[in-house]
Every structure is written in structure tokens, then in C-alpha cells.
Amino acid sequence: MKQTQSCADSLQQARLARYSPGSIKASARYLWPLAALMLLLAVNLLLDASFFQLSFQDGRLYGSLIDILNRSAPVALLAIGMSLVIATGGIDLSVGAVMAIAGAVCANLLLQTELPLALVIAAGLATGIAAGLINGTLVSYLKIQPIVATLLLMVAGRGVAQLINQGQIVTFLRPDFAWLGTGSWLGLPLPIWLVIGMFALSQLLLRRTALGLFIEAVGCNATASRYLGVNDKAIKLFVYAFAGFCAALAGMISAADIQGSDANNAGLWLELDAILAVVIGGAVLSGGRFSLLLSVIGVLIIQSLSTTIIVSGVPAKFNLLIKALVVLLVLLLQSDKFRRQLSSWLPKLRKWRKGDKA
Amino acid sequence: MTTPSLVLELKQVCKHFPGVKALQDVDLRLFAGEVHALLGENGAGKSTLVKVMTGALAKSSGDIYFNGQNCSFASPAAAQQAGISTVYQEVNLLPNLSVAQNLFLGHEPRRFGLIQHQKMQQQAQQLLLRFKLNIDVTAPLAQYSVAVQQLIAIARGVAMSAKVLVLDEPTASLDSSEVQMLFDVMRQLREQGVAIVFITHFLDQVYQISDRITVLRNGSKVGEYLAADLPRSRLIEAMLGKELQQLTHQAATTTPAVAEPLLVLNNIAVKGSISGVSLTVAQGQAVGLAGLLGSGRTEVCRAVYGVDALSQGEIQFGGKTLRLQQPADAIKAGIALCPEERKTEGIIGPLSIRENIMLALQARRGWWRYLPVKQQQQLAAFYIDKLQIATPDADKPIEQLSGGNQQKVILARWLAINPQLLILDEPTRGIDIGAHAEILLLIKSLCQQGMSLLVTSSELEELVAFAGKVVVLRDRQKVTELSGDTMTAPHIMQAIAEG
Numbered sequence: 001m002k003q004t005q006s007c008a009d010s011l012q013q014a015r016l017a018r019y020s021p022g023s024i025k026a027s028a029r030y031l032w033p034l035a036a037l038m039l040l041l042a043v044n045l046l047l048d049a050s051f052f053q054l055s056f057q058d059g060r061l062y063g064s065l066i067d068i069l070n071r072s073a074p075v076a077l078l079a080i081g082m083s084l085v086i087a088t089g090g091i092d093l094s095v096g097a098v099m100a101i102a103g104a105v106c107a108n109l110l111l112q113t114e115l116p117l118a119l120v121i122a123a124g125l126a127t128g129i130a131a132g133l134i135n136g137t138l139v140s141y142l143k144i145q146p147i148v149a150t151l152l153l154m155v156a157g158r159g160v161a162q163l164i165n166q167g168q169i170v171t172f173l174r175p176d177f178a179w180l181g182t183g184s185w186l187g188l189p190l191p192i193w194l195v196i197g198m199f200a201l202s203q204l205l206l207r208r209t210a211l212g213l214f215i216e217a218v219g220c221n222a223t224a225s226r227y228l229g230v231n232d233k234a235i236k237l238f239v240y241a242f243a244g245f246c247a248a249l250a251g252m253i254s255a256a257d258i259q260g261s262d263a264n265n266a267g268l269w270l271e272l273d274a275i276l277a278v279v280i281g282g283a284v285l286s287g288g289r290f291s292l293l294l295s296v297i298g299v300l301i302i303q304s305l306s307t308t309i310i311v312s313g314v315p316a317k318f319n320l321l322i323k324a325l326v327v328l329l330v331l332l333l334q335s336d337k338f339r340r341q342l343s344s345w346l347p348k349l350r351k352w353r354k355g356d357k358a
Numbered sequence: 359m360t361t362p363s364l365v366l367e368l369k370q371v372c373k374h375f376p377g378v379k380a381l382q383d384v385d386l387r388l389f390a391g392e393v394h395a396l397l398g399e400n401g402a403g404k405s406t407l408v409k410v411m412t413g414a415l416a417k418s419s420g421d422i423y424f425n426g427q428n429c430s431f432a433s434p435a436a437a438q439q440a441g442i443s444t445v446y447q448e449v450n451l452l453p454n455l456s457v458a459q460n461l462f463l464g465h466e467p468r469r470f471g472l473i474q475h476q477k478m479q480q481q482a483q484q485l486l487l488r489f490k491l492n493i494d495v496t497a498p499l500a501q502y503s504v505a506v507q508q509l510i511a512i513a514r515g516v517a518m519s520a521k522v523l524v525l526d527e528p529t530a531s532l533d534s535s536e537v538q539m540l541f542d543v544m545r546q547l548r549e550q551g552v553a554i555v556f557i558t559h560f561l562d563q564v565y566q567i568s569d570r571i572t573v574l575r576n577g578s579k580v581g582e583y584l585a586a587d588l589p590r591s592r593l594i595e596a597m598l599g600k601e602l603q604q605l606t607h608q609a610a611t612t613t614p615a616v617a618e619p620l621l622v623l624n625n626i627a628v629k630g631s632i633s634g635v636s637l638t639v640a641q642g643q644a645v646g647l648a649g650l651l652g653s654g655r656t657e658v659c660r661a662v663y664g665v666d667a668l669s670q671g672e673i674q675f676g677g678k679t680l681r682l683q684q685p686a687d688a689i690k691a692g693i694a695l696c697p698e699e700r701k702t703e704g705i706i707g708p709l710s711i712r713e714n715i716m717l718a719l720q721a722r723r724g725w726w727r728y729l730p731v732k733q734q735q736q737l738a739a740f741y742i743d744k745l746q747i748a749t750p751d752a753d754k755p756i757e758q759l760s761g762g763n764q765q766k767v768i769l770a771r772w773l774a775i776n777p778q779l780l781i782l783d784e785p786t787r788g789i790d791i792g793a794h795a796e797i798l799l800l801i802k803s804l805c806q807q808g809m810s811l812l813v814t815s816s817e818l819e820e821l822v823a824f825a826g827k828v829v830v831l832r833d834r835q836k837v838t839e840l841s842g843d844t845m846t847a848p849h850i851m852q853a854i855a856e857g
Binding site for chain 2: 224225226230231288
């Protein structure tokens with residue numbers, strides 16, 4: 001066979017290996033995010049010996065691990081939607097605001113006690129899809145850059161939510177709806193189940209149909225995808241609508257959690273956590289391959305980190321700084337280039353220390 | 359002529375990547391005032407050699423002597439400082455900035471730290487006049503054709519007082535008059551004592567301009583020759599390492615004289631582009647589109663494929679009028695396109711060969727009916743074998759393949775849905791000669807199997823070899839149609855040039 005591999009190829013190979021499914025290196029994609037998560041959990045265990053302890057009370061599990069999972073639920077839902085948007089080379093800054101809108105819509109409908117629960121949930125989800133369709137139309141049909149298009153709704157969305165709530169914090173007394181955020185089923189809090197369910201459904205939808213492949217194709221090269229017959233605009237419209245749906249679900253969980261809608265604070269800054277989680281999961285912002293599992297691992301890393309900082313007893317004013325530094329470290333550890341550099345420093349460091357002693 | 363002095367010498371340079379020996383003990387001698395052609399198939403190590411030479415890559419071993427001194431450049435910037443400039447195949451300038459800004463980017467004339475725009479524009483104008491380019495230097499670069507951009511890139515290299523100028527496939531996207539313009543500039547620079555490294559796939563051009571030739575194969579140097587002493591056949595042998603019989607063209611395939619028309623373009627026009635183009639492609643016929651770069655070849659292909667909307671006229675296909683909003687509509691009707699810009703419009707780089715092959719079929723099936731992975735693998739294996747795509751693994755990203763193999767994958771993509779009409783826009787552009795011949799044979803066999811083809815190519819011999827009819831375009835209009843005995847390369851050339 002002809003030797004066709006050139007040097008540029010082998011350079012690219014290093015970059016691409018983590019994105020080629022089926023190869024040995026595909027599993028290496030999961031190695032570093034998982035290692036980072038394990039390391040964080042281990043640190044937690046050192047700080048708090050009871051960290052891995054679970055107890056069973058009143059029909060549900062309690063413990064730090066459950067707590068981390070439960071708290072990560074809204075961001076995990078956002079990250080599932082964000083993964084697809086980022087895979088097409090876009091970004092969605094509005095998901096936090098969409099959470100607030102969906103929460104506000106549900107809270108106000110819940111004030112009318114005669115409305116059935118299913119209708120309220122459907123209205124909340126439809127709100128999210130509608131918001132996503134607006135984003136998607138701006139991006140794919142009006143060709144506005146994603147960061148600008150979704151920034152519009154990020155700013156306007158909170159205003160819309162405040163209008164719906166008429167400037168108040170709207171609270172409701174509906175145990176059936178509150179169950180979404182505070183209830184439990186088979187020993188696990190319901191938000192965890194919602195994430196598991198959404199994850200499984202998305203995985204089915206994306207990987208058992210050609211949708212996932214089309215999204216990746218459009219993200220890698222939209223022009224070539226269009227030239228071979230993929231409707232790239234429809235694909236982009238879909239991912240934003242999907243992200244809107246996920247955001248609405250997240251918004252309902254946080255509304256149910258506090259049994260009310262606070263337009264100013266619901267989902268505030270969570271879009272940034274979701275983007276960060278997807279990036280920690282190894283996604284490239286310019287688009288391409290995606291992995292929902294890696295994004296969710298990214299969410300767990302962020303959430304465990306927050307817990308670690310609280311448990312470690314560091315004064316609260318250091319929290320954000322420490323969080324940023326650890327995230328930077330996680331991202332660096334994922335970079336092949338950085339790890340190679342690190343391994344080339346280590347022998348030098350050892351030599352230097354030996355020389356010092358002598 | 360005085361005895362030429364050695365400017366740059368590479369001795370036993372090696373470059374190893376994990377698992378690959380990209381360069382193995384390569385020597386290269388570069389004399390002042392010569393054009394030195396660096397030849398080899400794709401993957402022979404030309405680009406690696408250039409990158410090592412210009413500091414873009416660090417060598418694994420070996421020595422580089424510049425003006426007699428042993429040195430190795432830490433970065434392209436350091437090499438440029440010393441006087442080695444490189445102009446890459448893809449023009450790497452900034453399309454939104456003005457011509458003058460591009461020319462002086464990073465070393466603008468300054469006073470008190472502020473850029474002197476007026477002075478910069480004057481200098482830019484003067485510099486470009488040396489290249490016989492009289493253009494508005496304040497206009498954004500993107501306004502000018504690729505050829506002009508290429509010349510500007512070279513001017514930029516020369517502006518930095520280059521002693522060595524490396525041109526990596528500068529003529530790939532130029533038409534013949536533009537190539538001559540470039541060659542004039544190269545000759546001028548050669549007389550000024552600049553050593554020029556010239557990388558190209560076009561052997562005609564090698565003989566037109568080169569003084570010396572170094573041939574690489576599989577990362578090793580095959581030999582260094584004086585261009586005058588090396589017959590073309592021996593050069594090809596040196597590059598391929600084998601005698602090549604396949605390269606000889608066979609006689610043109612004859613198509614049945616009376617066949618149903620498949621594609622009829624009726625006086626079509628696209629706003630700001632082609633106007634009044636009519637042509638007919640019969641069932642099972644191969645029609646060539648000839649013309650210079652910018653003559654409207656690609657634009658006709660795009661219009662037929664539904665990329666650009668028609669402003670006038672109609673397209674009939676199989677007796678029905680087509681209304682094309684997007685390529686998907688054309689595909690549905692039975693039309694497929696291998697685009698000219700393989701990298702940006704053809705391949706989906708990071709996706710695997712298997713996925714690149716099955717995507718068009720999948721797009722036609724729709725998103726819901728996913729082709730099972732096992733069938734995808736069978737499909738990929740079938741075409742990898744049938745088209746002899748050189749890869750150990752169908753799950754390799756397509757961007758790791760050479761240009762010729764990428765083109766075969768794109769052909770495979772369309773064969774999988776078996777279109778009635780296949781449009782091939784410059785199917786052999788930028789492809790090494792080995793794969794070049796294979797792709798030509800493949801196209802020929804498609805035609806023999808009864809697939810209708812619409813082919814553009816700037817290599818007229820190629821068109822004549824398999825087209826039943828050649829349509830000549832000039833200035834975005836149809837000039838004439840040639841077939842039968844009148845369809846020869848000289849005739850076509852004449853039709854292109856007249857007017």
C-alpha cells in the first residue's frame with residue numbers, strides 16, 4: 001500500500017485521535033475528565049471522612065454524593081442542551097433567562113389551582129421550545145452570530161420573566177408541582193431522575209437516529225454538509241429549540257425547589273456553568289463531535305468542586321478564585337500539549353533537585 | 359554569469375513524528391539566483407521539508423547551513439528575519455484588511471510609534487508596480503482575485519528583503535496568463551539573486567521555469583538534477599518510483615449520437631455572475647466545461663446544483679423543470695456535485711471516512727431512518743476496495759488522507775446514491791500524479807457505465823480524453839461548443855483565447 005501519511009497528518013492525528021470513535025484513543029477522551037472528577041472526590045474524602053457515607057431515611061437516600069447529584073441537576077440539563085448547540089459551532093447564552101421565563105410561566109399558571117399539572121408542565125416546556133426557536137431562527141435563517149443572537153434573549157428574557165411576574169416573586173402552594181424539585185422516587189431525589197431520563201432520551205434520539213451525526217457534520221463543515229444534502233439550517237434550528245426545552249425543564253426544577261418564581265435570580269449565570277461544563281468535557285467551541293456523557297461529567301466536576309470548597313472551610317471570599325484556578329487546572333490537564341510539556345519538565349526538575357542536594 | 363553561491367544547504371536532515379519518519383537524511387542545496395523545483399507525490403515530505411527549513415517545525419537531526427553558517431530557526435518569524443520567506447498555497451493574508459496593510463503587517467512605517475498610512479500606501483504602490491500590478495492598495499484584499507492575492511503574498515515576502523523565497527504550490531489556483539505573470543516576477547527575482555524554492559504538481563511549469571530539481575519520495579531524497587538534463591519521463595519515474603503506463607490517455611469514448619437529453623440549461627443567468635448560458639447534456643454523455651479561471655465554469659456548476667439562485671432561464675432535468683432552492687433539491691432530482699474546493703465544500707474533515715461516504719445516502723434517507731453501523735461499514739469497505747482508497751481503517755478521519763484519496767471518498771459518497779448526473783468541478787485539482795491517473799480512469803469508467811457527467815477542468819487534454827462535447831466559456835458567457843474532430847486541445851485553447 002502506498003504510504004500517504006505525511007507529517008501534517010500525524011500532527012493532526014494527535015489532535016483528532018480523541019475524537020475518532022472506535023479507536024483505542026476514544027476511551028482516552030474519558031480518561032482525564034473522569035480522573036479529575038475522581039481526584040476531586042478523593043480530596044473531599046480527605047477533608048470529610050464521612051463524605052461517601054449514605055443514609056436511608058423516610059424512603060430516600062441522603063449524603064454528600066446525593067447532594068452533589070441533586071444540586072447539579074439544573075446545570076446538567078442545561079449542559080445536555082448546550083452540548084448540541086456547541087457541537088454546531090454555536091453557543092446559547094440565553095438558557096439561564098429561559099429558565100426564569102419557564103419558571104415564571106409555570107408559577108403564574110399554578111396560581112390558578114383548577115389547571116391540571118400536566119397542562120402547566122406542557123406550557124412550561126412549550127415556552128422553552130418557543131424561546132429556542134427564536135434563537136434558532138435568528139442564528140440559522142437571519143444569520144446573526146450565535147453569541148449576539150442569544151445575548152438578546154439573555155437580556156430580554158429576564159425582563160419578560162419580570163413582566164410575567166409583574167415585578168413580584170410569585171409563590172405557589174402546589175405539592176404536586178413542588179414534587180418535581182423536592183420529591184423522591186425509588187430512593188433518589190426527583191431532579192436526579194429527570195436528568196437520567198433526559199439523558200437517556202437524548203441519547204436515544206441522537207445516536208439511534210442520524211440526528212447526532214448530522215449535528216456533528218454541520219458543526220465540522222456546514223457548507224459541505226449542505227452540499228451533500230443535509231438541511232443545515234433545520235439542524236441549527238433544532239439544537240436551539242432542544243436547548244430551550246432543556247432550559248425550561250431546568251427552570252421548572254428550580255421553581256419547584258423554592259416553590260416560587262424569582263425572575264431576578266432563577267438560573268442566574270447558570271448558562272456560564274453549562275458552557276464551562278461542556279468545555280471541561282472536552283468539546284471544541286468551533287463545533288464538531290459531542291459527547292453528552294462527558295458534558296455531564298463536566299457538570300459533576302464543577303459541582304463537586306463547589307462542595308469541596310465549602311467543606312474545606314476556606315473563607316467564603318476565596319471561593320470564586322479557587323474555583324477558577326481548579327477549573328484552569330482541569331482544562332490544562334486535558335491538553336495533550338500541556339501534559340507532554342509537564343512530562344518533559346519532571347525529569348529536569350528531579351535533576352535540578354538532585355544537583356541542589358549535591 | 360558568475361558562479362552561483364550556496365545560500366542554503368540542508369545536510370542529512372531528519373524529521374520524525376511518533377510512528378512516522380517524515381524526513382530521512384534529506385539533503386538540499388539552494389544557490390543564489392536559481393529556481394529550484396521541489397517535487398514529489400503528496401506525502402513525499404515536501405511540506406515537512408519546507409517547514410523544517412523555515413522554522414515552523416524543529417528538525418530531529420541533521421544540519422542547516424544558511425550563508426555558510428550552521429543555524430536552525432526557532433520560528434518562521436526568525437527565518438523571515440534572516441531572509442527566508444514562505445508563501446503558502448492557501449494565501450494566509452487577512453482578507454478584511456487593505457492591500458497595503460497586508461503588505462506591511464507587523465512592520466509598518468512608523469513615526470513616533472504611530473503608523474504613517476500615507477507613506478505605507480505609497481510604498482505599497484511602488485512595491486506592487488515592480489510586479490506590474492497597478493491596483494488600489496487601500497481596497498480590502500478580498501476584492502481581488504486569488505491570483506492577485508497570491509502575487510501580493512509574494513510581494514509581501516519580497517518586501518522583507520528575502521534571500522530565499524519558498525513558494526508552496528503558488529499556481530494551484532491560477533489560470534495560464536496569471537501563471538505567466540507569476541513566472542515573470544520569479545524570473546525578475548532570480549536575476550536579483552534570490553533563491554526560489556518552487557513546489558508544484560504541474561510538470562509543464564517545472565520545465566518552464568526551473569533550473570534545478572530535487573525529487574523526494576517517501577521522506578527521502580531521490581536525487582538532485584539539472585532541469586535541462588532530466589527528461590520528463592525520468593522525472594515521473596523518479597517521483598513515482600515505478601514506470602507508469604496508466605498515464606497514457608486512451609482514445610475518447612464515443613457516445614451514441616442520438617440520446618435523450620437529460621439536462622437542458624435554457625439561457626440561464628445568475629445575478630452578478632453567469633448570463634445567458636444554454637447547454638444540453640444527453641443521457642450517458644460526458645460534457646466538458648472549459649474556460650479560464652473566473653470564466654463561469656464553477657458558477658454554472660453551482661447554478662445547476664441549486665447553490666446559487668437563477669435570475670433568468672430554466673433548468674430542465676429528465677424532461678421536468680427544476681426549481682432548486684438548495685442542493686438537497688438537486689440531489690433529490692438525481693444530480694450530484696464534487697465541488698472544486700474539496701477542503702471547504704467537499705470533505706467533512708474530522709469525521710471518519712465511513713461517515714463521509716455514508717452521509718449523502720443518510721441525508722437522502724432522512725434523519726429518522728439511521729443506516730445501521732454494520733451496513734455503514736459494509737458500504738465503506740465496499741468502496742474503499744472498489745476505488746482503492748489507500749487507508750488502513752475506515753474509521754480514520756478523512757482529513758488525514760491525501761488529496762487524491764479524499765477525492766475518491768467524495769466520489770464514493772455519490773456512487774452510493776447513484777445519481778443520474780454527476781458534476782465534477784476540477785476533479786483532479788491538487789492531486790498527485792499517481793492518484794490523478796486513477797481518478798481519470800474512474801471517471802471514464804463511470805461514463806462507460808452510462809452515468810451522465812458535467813466536468814470542468816483547466817487541463818484541456820484531460821477534458822478531451824473523455825468528454826463527448828466541450829462547452830467553452832469566456833467572461834461568464836458561453837462562447838462555443840466543440841465536439842467530434844474539432845474537439846482538440848488547440849481548438850479549445852483558441853476558443854478560450856479569442857475575443
